[in-house]
Amino acid sequence: MQEAVLVVGGGVAGIQASLDLANRGFRVHLVEKNPSIGGRMAQLDKTFPTLDCSMCILAPKMIECSHHPNVQLLSCSEVKDVKGSVGNFKVRVLRKPRYVDEKKCTGCGICSENCPAEAPNAFDENIGARKAIYMPFPQAVPRVAIIDKESCVECGLCEKVCPAGAVNREQEPEEVELDVGAIVVATGFDMFDPSTIPQYGYGRFKNVISAMELERLLCASGPTGGHLIRPSEGKKPRHIAFIQCVGSRDRREWVGHPYCSSICCKYAVKDAVLIKEHDPKSLVSIFYIDMRAFGRGFQEFVNRAKTEFGIEFIRSSPGEISEDPKTKDLLIFFEDPITRTVQKIRFDLVVLCPALIPSKGMPELAKTLNIELDNYGFVKLEDSVRKPLDTTVPGIFCCGYCLGPKTGDIPDSITQGSATAGRVAEVLAAKEES
Numbered sequence: 518m519q520e521a522v523l524v525v526g527g528g529v530a531g532i533q534a535s536l537d538l539a540n541r542g543f544r545v546h547l548v549e550k551n552p553s554i555g556g557r558m559a560q561l562d563k564t565f566p567t568l569d570c571s572m573c574i575l576a577p578k579m580i581e582c583s584h585h586p587n588v589q590l591l592s593c594s595e596v597k598d599v600k601g602s603v604g605n606f607k608v609r610v611l612r613k614p615r616y617v618d619e620k621k622c623t624g625c626g627i628c629s630e631n632c633p634a635e636a637p638n639a640f641d642e643n644i645g646a647r648k649a650i651y652m653p654f655p656q657a658v659p660r661v662a663i664i665d666k667e668s669c670v671e672c673g674l675c676e677k678v679c680p681a682g683a684v685n686r687e688q689e690p691e692e693v694e695l696d697v698g699a700i701v702v703a704t705g706f707d708m709f710d711p712s713t714i715p716q717y718g719y720g721r722f723k724n725v726i727s728a729m730e731l732e733r734l735l736c737a738s739g740p741t742g743g744h745l746i747r748p749s750e751g752k753k754p755r756h757i758a759f760i761q762c763v764g765s766r767d768r769r770e771w772v773g774h775p776y777c778s779s780i781c782c783k784y785a786v787k788d789a790v791l792i793k794e795h796d797p798k799s800l801v802s803i804f805y806i807d808m809r810a811f812g813r814g815f816q817e818f819v820n821r822a823k824t825e826f827g828i829e830f831i832r833s834s835p836g837e838i839s840e841d842p843k844t845k846d847l848l849i850f851f852e853d854p855i856t857r858t859v860q861k862i863r864f865d866l867v868v869l870c871p872a873l874i875p876s877k878g879m880p881e882l883a884k885t886l887n888i889e890l891d892n893y894g895f896v897k898l899e900d901s902v903r904k905p906l907d908t909t910v911p912g913i914f915c916c917g918y919c920l921g922p923k924t925g926d927i928p929d930s931i932t933q934g935s936a937t938a939g940r941v942a943e944v945l946a947a948k949e950e951s
């Protein structure tokens with residue numbers, strides 16, 4: 518019986534599960550495919566409904582996790598093979614090269630300052646650029662640079678200027694073998710590509726952006742230092758629209774996400790309020806099908822958005838957006854549900870709220886773990902009432918958004934992370950006794 522646990526995915530759910538397990542005395546191997554833990558929460562500006570700074574809540578957890586003596590953090594890593602059963606799993610993990618020695622890098626940033634090559638900054642949703650050798654974001658954990666070989670021009674400057682001698686462009690992929698008693702899947706979500714619905718012009722019209730792009734534009738550590746601008750010419754937008762359910766609750770076969778993603782109503786109201794806080798003169802409208810703001814304090818938050826901040830709620834799902842080629846302003850066409858006529862309103866900026874979909878690579882991971890997925894590709898539970906955190910394989914558990922939109926927000930993901938740690942401890946203790 519192994520007293521060690523593998524956690525796959527270092528978002529807030531996986532971090533919480535790891536911390537709780539480590540505090541119970543388990544040895545935890547936290548495998549994250551990206552160069553830093555933090556997941557989607559690290560990209561958010563503020564969190565609903567309290568509007569607390571997202572990173573201020575998350576960063577201490579990330580640091581605690583990486584410094585915990587019982588946690589081994591394996592970033593840039595993926596699970597390649599799993600054998601065995603509850604109590605005794607043998608796991609093979611592939612660690613991809615960073616081309617920077619984790620033990621030597623101090624995160625000083627001198628390499629990035631001197632690097633001549635640039636590439637789009639994925640953490641900022643490709644708004645703005647980062648260097649070919651870079652820190653994923655200022656609070657990244659581990660605080661270690663990484664070289665993106667595709668954009669690297671092989672000039673060797675980073676190696677010359679690094680005071681710690683940490684750059685190692687010859688680094689090779691490495692395989693790690695782990696013996697664990699249980700596995701926790703916490704792989705979160707990805708976002709539906711809104712350009713799949715061409716009527717909304719995402720990817721064609723510069724001033725149609727996604728909600729995650731907006732999060733980065735509103736964030737003080739984002740690409741514009743927290744100044745909301747129109748991507749077309751950098752001016753401040755005054756009239757902003759949100760469109761809900763872009764790809765969610767959509768039964769069209771080519772879209773394929775008939776479920777409600779469960780958090781978009783709440784974050785759209787949050788972001789609308791944040792825009793009004795940035796610029797009280799702005800006019801913000803939210804196009805929605807139903808306002809699904811369940812949970813403690815959320816309806817009150819929606820009410821405040823209407824009465825205190827003057828946000829307009831329009832109950833309609835727009836059919837099309839068109840762009841004025843000269844001004845790059847946008848016209849939203851929608852059906853007025855009261856007059857039943859087609860109306861149009863001009864906006865400076867349109868924010869699309871896309872469906873949340875299973876994390877990329879979920880089918881391959883499910884195959885490796887031998888677990889089942891549901892009709893939409895989220896992790897299938899063995900019994901959602903009696904065992905709400907157990908996958909279809911004994912000893913493999915799950916938490917956070919990889920379970921699908923039945924939960925969805927940060928408090929739920931944290932609760933599930935803790936609950937999963939408790940469930941792992943219970944199952945391994947029973948196995949020990951048997």
Ligand SMILES: Cc1cc2nc3c(=O)[nH]c(=O)nc-3n(C[C@H](O)[C@H](O)[C@H](O)COP(=O)(O)OP(=O)(O)OC[C@H]3O[C@@H](n4cnc5c(N)ncnc54)[C@H](O)[C@@H]3O)c2cc1C
Pocket residue numbers: 525526527528529530531548549550551554555556557558561563564565594595596703704705706707728729732780784787876877878879882916917918919925926927928930
């Ligand atoms: C625009 C937007 C705004 C939001 N605003 C709020 C808000 O204000 N308040 C709130 O409560 N919630 C908000 N949310 C929801 C919040 O982001 C989620 O609740 C939270 O991120 C879920 O955490 P998670 O750990 O389950 O998943 P994630 O944050 O997605 O983390 C999953 C992690 O697993 C890693 N991973 C994935 N696959 C693998 C693999 N195969 N191997 C290794 N690692 C893997 C990923 O890289 C990632 O680090 C918002 C969401 C969006 C999209």
